[in-house]
Amino acid sequence: MPFIAKTRQGGMRLSIQDYEQVDALGKDDIVCPFCDGTMFIRGGDRTAYRRHFAHRIECGADWLPEEYASGLETAEHLSGKEWLKMNFRHMIADEFVTGTTAEYEIIINVPAYAGVPAHKRITDVMVTFPNGRQIALECQLASITPETLEERTNDYQRAGIDVRWVLGKTADRDQNRRWCDEHFGVCYSFDFSYVSQSAPATRRIATPNDVRHFESEVASYSPV
Ligand SMILES: [Zn+2]
Numbered sequence: 001m002p003f004i005a006k007t008r009q010g011g012m013r014l015s016i017q018d019y020e021q022v023d024a025l026g027k028d029d030i031v032c033p034f035c036d037g038t039m040f041i042r043g044g045d046r047t048a049y050r051r052h053f054a055h056r057i058e059c060g061a062d063w064l065p066e067e068y069a070s071g072l073e074t075a076e077h078l079s080g081k082e083w084l085k086m087n088f089r090h091m092i093a094d095e096f097v098t099g100t101t102a103e104y105e106i107i108i109n110v111p112a113y114a115g116v117p118a119h120k121r122i123t124d125v126m127v128t129f130p131n132g133r134q135i136a137l138e139c140q141l142a143s144i145t146p147e148t149l150e151e152r153t154n155d156y157q158r159a160g161i162d163v164r165w166v167l168g169k170t171a172d173r174d175q176n177r178r179w180c181d182e183h184f185g186v187c188y189s190f191d192f193s194y195v196s197q198s199a200p201a202t203r204r205i206a207t208p209n210d211v212r213h214f215e216s217e218v219a220s221y222s223p224v
Contacts, residue, residue, distance in 0.1 A: 002078065003015060003078075003104040004104050006030075006031055006032075007025065008029050009029070014053075015103075016050075016051055016053060032059055034060075034061035036060075037055050037056065037057065039053040039054060050079055052073075052078055063120055074141065076190075077139055077141050080124075083190070085102050091135075095129070100129050101127070101128050102125050102127050104125055104126075105123065105124070106136075108120060108121040108156065109159065110159050119155075121152070121155055123136040123137070123138065134160070135163065136161050137164050138163060139168065140166065140171040141170065141171055142169070142171060144176065146175055146176055146178075149176060150179070150183075153165075165187075166190055167187065167188065168190030172190070177189070
């Protein structure tokens with residue numbers, strides 16, 4: 001959630017973009033994959049929000065991050081996630097091979113390491129290659145420090161998963177750009193400032209020696 005739910009009967013995974021399948025279900029047939037609470041469809045059409053699943057009450061899964069539990073994921077974050085799923089090939093550059101998939105909101109089990117207890121994370125978008133290799137694509141818009149970026153990156157790596165951060169809004173700061181550039185040789189950012197309807201454009205920023213340099217625009221967003 002909010003782009004993933006499941007059927008009450010049979011527990012089948014549902015993506016919000018499986019329009020026919022989702023719209024054929026009754027109003028009590030869609031439930032949260034984590035707490036089994038009833039969900040409904042919100043947003044879409046002429047609203048500022050991407051169409052998504054929402055709880056009728058708060059999520060009952062107590063390990064979820066606050067923005068998931070409260071249903072307060074922002075329109076920008078929903079939009080950024082959708083962009084990442086639609087354009088994941090931009091994010092994995094020339095590594096794409098036939099059969100590579102991208103899916104919303106996959107749960108990661110992080111094993112205990114170095115004093116950190118075992119815990120779970122939810123990826124925004126998970127890219128899976130046919131050989132099993134995985135890359136998490138993360139749209140980071142809320143304020144964050146390089147230390148926390150590093151902690152979360154370590155979590156993914158302990159779970160055997162690579163990660164690509166796309167910074168935006170208050171997370172798109174020089175220190176975070178520099179951290180991404182030092183770790184990955186590149187930094188990506190979403191720019192919400194000049195497009196309407198909370199739809200981001202993304203650009204590849206920073207070359208290894210100059211994080212302030214805007215290298216090129218990767219792509220522009222086109223709504224579904
Ligand atoms: Zn829930």
